[in-house]
Amino acid sequence: xxxxxxQHLAALRDAxxxxxxxxxxxxxxxxxxxxxxxxxxxxxxxxENLRQLTGDTPGVQQVSLFLTLDASKRDVGxxxxxxxxxxxxxxxxxxREEALKRLQASEGMAEIVxxxxxxxxxxxxVVTPDDTRPESLEHLAKVxxxxxxxxHVQLDSAWVKRFDALLRLGKLVVLLLAVLFAGALVxxxxxxxxxxxxxxxxxxxxARLIGATDAYIQRPLHYFGMLQGALGGLCAALLVSAxxxxxxxxxxxxxxxxxxxxxxxxxxxxxxxxLAAIGGALGWLGARVSVQIHLRRLT
Amino acid sequence: MIAANDVTKxxxxxxxxxRNVSFEITAGEMVFLxxxxxxGKSTLFKLLAAIERPTSGSVVINGQNLAALRRNxxxxxxxxxxxxxxxxxxxxxxxxxxxxxLPLAIVGHPAKEALRRAQAALAKVGLPNRxxxxxxxxxxxxxxxLAIARAVVNRPAIxxxxxxxxxxxxxxxxxxxxxxxxxxxxxxxxxxxxxxxxCLPGTRPRILRLDHGQMSEGQAMPSAxxxxx
Numbered sequence: 454x455x456x457x458x459x460q461h462l463a464a465l466r467d468a469x470x471x472x473x474x475x476x477x478x479x480x481x482x483x484x485x486x487x488x489x490x491x492x493x494x495x496x497x498x499x500x501e502n503l504r505q506l507t508g509d510t511p512g513v514q515q516v517s518l519f520l521t522l523d524a525s526k527r528d529v530g531x532x533x534x535x536x537x538x539x540x541x542x543x544x545x546x547x548x549r550e551e552a553l554k555r556l557q558a559s560e561g562m563a564e565i566v567x568x569x570x571x572x573x574x575x576x577x578x579v580v581t582p583d584d585t586r587p588e589s590l591e592h593l594a595k596v597x598x599x600x601x602x603x604x605h606v607q608l609d610s611a612w613v614k615r616f617d618a619l620l621r622l623g624k625l626v627v628l629l630l631a632v633l634f635a636g637a638l639v640x641x642x643x644x645x646x647x648x649x650x651x652x653x654x655x656x657x658x659x660a661r662l663i664g665a666t667d668a669y670i671q672r673p674l675h676y677f678g679m680l681q682g683a684l685g686g687l688c689a690a691l692l693v694s695a696x697x698x699x700x701x702x703x704x705x706x707x708x709x710x711x712x713x714x715x716x717x718x719x720x721x722x723x724x725x726x727x728l729a730a731i732g733g734a735l736g737w738l739g740a741r742v743s744v745q746i747h748l749r750r751l752t
Numbered sequence: 753m754i755a756a757n758d759v760t761k762x763x764x765x766x767x768x769x770x771r772n773v774s775f776e777i778t779a780g781e782m783v784f785l786x787x788x789x790x791x792g793k794s795t796l797f798k799l800l801a802a803i804e805r806p807t808s809g810s811v812v813i814n815g816q817n818l819a820a821l822r823r824n825x826x827x828x829x830x831x832x833x834x835x836x837x838x839x840x841x842x843x844x845x846x847x848x849x850x851x852x853x854l855p856l857a858i859v860g861h862p863a864k865e866a867l868r869r870a871q872a873a874l875a876k877v878g879l880p881n882r883x884x885x886x887x888x889x890x891x892x893x894x895x896x897x898l899a900i901a902r903a904v905v906n907r908p909a910i911x912x913x914x915x916x917x918x919x920x921x922x923x924x925x926x927x928x929x930x931x932x933x934x935x936x937x938x939x940x941x942x943x944x945x946x947x948x949x950x951c952l953p954g955t956r957p958r959i960l961r962l963d964h965g966q967m968s969e970g971q972a973m974p975s976a977x978x979x980x981x
Contacts, residue, residue: 456860463857659841662803663902664831665858666824 461672468676471649472684479681482645486685489638490732491692493631494720498693500623502718514585518578518597519605528602529576535600541593542583549574575604587614635735638685642678642739649677650747657751671744675737682736686729694720753779753910753941754800759809761795769795771965773809777943779909782936784949787962793945794838796962797914800943801835802826813910831859834903834940836913840895842887842902848874849883852901859906873905874898877931893924900931910941917946925950 472479520528529546536544552574557566582593590608597606650657657670697719708715720728754777761770769792777783787793798804799811802818811818816829843851852873856866874880877897887895896916903911911932917925929952936942949959961968 459862460860463860655841656843656845659843660854660858661827662801662830662837662841663835663855663858664827664829664906666827669827669858 460669464669464672465676465680467673468680471673471677472680482641482681483685483688485641486638486682486732486736487688487692489634489641490686490689490728491696493627493634494689494693494728495696496623496627496630498697498718498720498724500620500627503623504620505718506715514582514590514608516580516582516590516593516597517607518580518600518603519607520576520578521602521604522573522575524576524602532578532600532602536578536580542581544578544580547577547579549576552577635731638682638732638735639739639742642682642736643743645681646674646678646740646743647747649674650744650751654751657748667748670748674744675740678740678743679733679737682739683729683733685736686732687725689732690720690725690728753777753781753814754943755810755812756796756799757810757812759796759799759806759811761792761799761804762807769965770799770806770962773962773965773967775960775967775969777941779941780936780939781958782932782942783944783958783960785943785945785960785962786947786949789947791962792965793947793962794914797912797945800912801833802829827858831855831906832908832910834900834906834908834911836896836899836903836911836916838914838918840899842895842898844887846886847883848879848885848887848890848898851887851898852905855902855906869905870901873901876904876934877901878927891924893920893927896920896924896928897931900928904935904940908940910943911935912943912945914945915947916944917948917950926952 518532520532533546549572553566553572556574557563580593580597582590584590594606594608597603660670697717701717701719704715704717756773756775759770759773760768762768773792773796785793785796795804799806799818800813802821806819809819813829814832818829821829843854849867849870852870853866856869861869871880871883874883877900879894879897879901882890882894887898890898900913900916903913913932916932917928920928929950932942932944933952933955949957959969
């Protein structure tokens with residue numbers, strides 16, 4: 454066990470030594486890996502922020518029923534009993550007087566409301582159905598429209614749905630980007646390991662002749678690829694954090710102009726570690742494939 | 753310790769490098785393998801080091817038949833042999849000490865013990881105080897000593913050396929032979945492949961002679977002895 458650990462530590466040291474031996478090459482490789490990881494990471498972070506902006510609303514989907522102005526208490530009761538019977542989920546009755554009061558409460562509206570000769574608002578129901586699939590909501594809206602004294606049915610979820618669809622599209626684009634650049638990262642590792650094997654051909658030959666196992670020869674190369682990927686991941690984290698750092702002030706200003714409070718979320722420590730881990734895993738994969746192909750060719 | 757039984761090696765292009773070669777070397781012997789150039793010496797060396805495999809026959813080292821050795825068992829066999837190659841195969845991008853440390857790193861010795869062993873090996877071949885030197889700065893004889901130090905640092909029971917005295921002047925060649933003799937005297941089996949068998953004064957080593965891939969045996973002529981200065 455201790456010998457196994459010592460062998461791995463020695464291989465890791467060897468890989469570090471080789472990375473440090475050619476600082477310019479290493480720096481360039483890290484930058485390339487970093488840039489490759491930056492684009493999908495930035496895209497993902499932007500999506501996360503957009504999702505945060507919409508809050509938890511995607512889950513809450515409501516249907517509003519507005520009754521005609523001449524609807525009586527009996528008509529309201531009729532709708533209530535129909536809603537009770539239908540058992541769609543929860544619902545809330547908003548009488549026209551209450552709606553007017555709320556309107557008065559909002560800033561700048563009090564005078565306008567006071568100047569009105571009579572209450573222009575209808576009685577309304579806000580229904581929060583359990584089944585929020587778009588097609589069931591559409592169906593529900595149609596059913597409500599057919600009910601007596603219902604003047605207008607409004608799907609409050611329409612914009613949320615559109616936004617959700619947009620987010621899904623964005624997610625797909627980010628995913629495609631991630632796959633593309635993951636492939637690029639594996640290729641980069643593949644190539645650097647190929648060059649490493651060429652540079653170490655003499656050493657590999659001698660080591661084999663004096664009793665090195667394949668594992669002994671491959672280990673430092675695997676670590677090399679892994680380290681390069683992980684450090685490249687940290688590079689990407691640095692680039693993304695710097696970019697979002699520049700965006701924080703303008704975004705905050707913009708959201709304040711809209712009267713909202715929103716802080717741009719940058720990469721968390723967990724995100725940074727995940728990025729390093731993903732980079733390391735992809736680098737290791739590229740190194741592994743490269744070692745399999747090129748070491749066999751060497752013998 | 754080393755035994756070949758009816759060994760034939762034929763290369764794909766049809767050339768027969770060894771034909772029905774049989775011999776046996778017992779533990780603690782020092783034997784020269786000689787012959788004209790192209791006689792099959794290097795082929796036999798490669799078979800003994802498990803670098804190549806015989807077309808037919810068996811090569812047995814330490815009770816292990818190399819013809820039947822699995823590919824992943826080869827490294828473990830090589831660790832038990834002290835191999836000295838004709839072109840020495842030193843690593844010129846690392847210093848003398850690191851060259852000798854390589855076999856120990858491969859086996860996985862702890863750093864402290866590895867250092868002690870490497871220094872002992874360098875002292876044994878007469879290269880102390882040259883640890884930080886790079887091989888390029890060593891003379892031919894010193895490079896050969898370094899190759900020997902690397903071969904013996906794992907304390908093998910068998911040393912196989914391919915042309916260890918080639919391209920060395922007579923005095924250096926003799927010093928190299930003295931080193932091998934010292935190992936033989938502590939019980940190591942030594943096989944030296946050479947086109948020009950030299951023997952040390954007062955010894956009549958056994959000689960295996962290859963001629964066009966076939967083997968005959970004899971003893972070194974005393975006339976081949978090199979006088980000490």
